[in-house]
Amino acid sequence: MSEPTILVTGGTGTTGSRVATGLRAAGVAARIASRKPLGADQIRFDWTEPATHAPALDGVDGVYLVPPIGLSAPAPIVEPFLAQAIRAGVRRVVLLGSSAITDETPGLGRLYSLVRGAAPEWAVLRPSWFMQNFVGGHPVAAGIRATGEIITATGDGRVAFVDADDIAAVAVRALLDPLPHNTDHLLTGPEALSYAQCAAIIAEETGRMVRHRPVGVAEFTKLVRESGVPADFAAFLAGLDDDIRRGAEDRVTAVVPDVTGRAAGSFRAFIARHRAELTESAALPAV
């Protein structure tokens, strides 16, 4: 029997790139979907261009599915793609969802039942907030670099931030394990931390002044809108912060160790690994 081929949507992104690396390390062919493909292992794929879907799915056994980014109701785009995938012979679909999104979440929650209903074998990954938000292009990271401030509407609410390496490790198992998982996986890191605690850890590990500035939901919505995010999505993101403030993300699960056989990475270890990147910015005042 030939080795399976997995289509990795979002394959150039935070989790998808790690999933592709993990699949290859396991000896499995990963076909990376990208709007701007580079190299033989990448294929042009755009959620908004259905004509790109069939070639990406040709000869594929499984799909890592990162839904269209920034849409509050992506089901009308994802549903025909899923139907096409199953017709093309795909058996297993692993969906990237979010701990903050449940089946009841208007718009986005619909994706979970779509995948469960369409794919013969499936897993729904519901990771907590990514540690990678503190580095790279995410607004939290941009705030740290620009002013040494993390601005949220989360108050003292705590989040069990999870390392994208761990999300990808679970995704690879969900894609390749002989027995399909056919379940939702609520993925967290090993401890729940407030943004103030995160700021303190970053300051300790980097020697830089970093602090959390809590704001109200209305001010946060305004700030997100000013960064160019559409009004409905800005309101959605602010609502997620408010959920955190009320304790919705203050929980730790054992999914990462249970599925991968190793402990989930800690926030402090993550920051230590990214110390150079976090200290490079001249904008950050020394403590």
Ligand SMILES: NC(=O)c1ccc[n+]([C@@H]2O[C@H](COP(=O)([O-])OP(=O)(O)OC[C@H]3O[C@@H](n4cnc5c(N)ncnc54)[C@H](OP(=O)(O)O)[C@@H]3O)[C@@H](O)[C@H]2O)c1
């Ligand atoms: N950040 C968090 O804390 C967090 C927590 C829980 C869940 N999540 C979920 O994670 C998801 C984001 O996943 P990620 O962080 O792995 O991805 P990401 O780093 O945001 O990358 C987005 C990917 O989507 C691709 N993409 C963008 N527009 C596209 C289009 N029109 N057609 C096809 N591909 C397109 C991009 O590929 P190209 O540019 O190469 O086309 C890129 O690979 C979101 O849905 C979010 O809900 C995030």
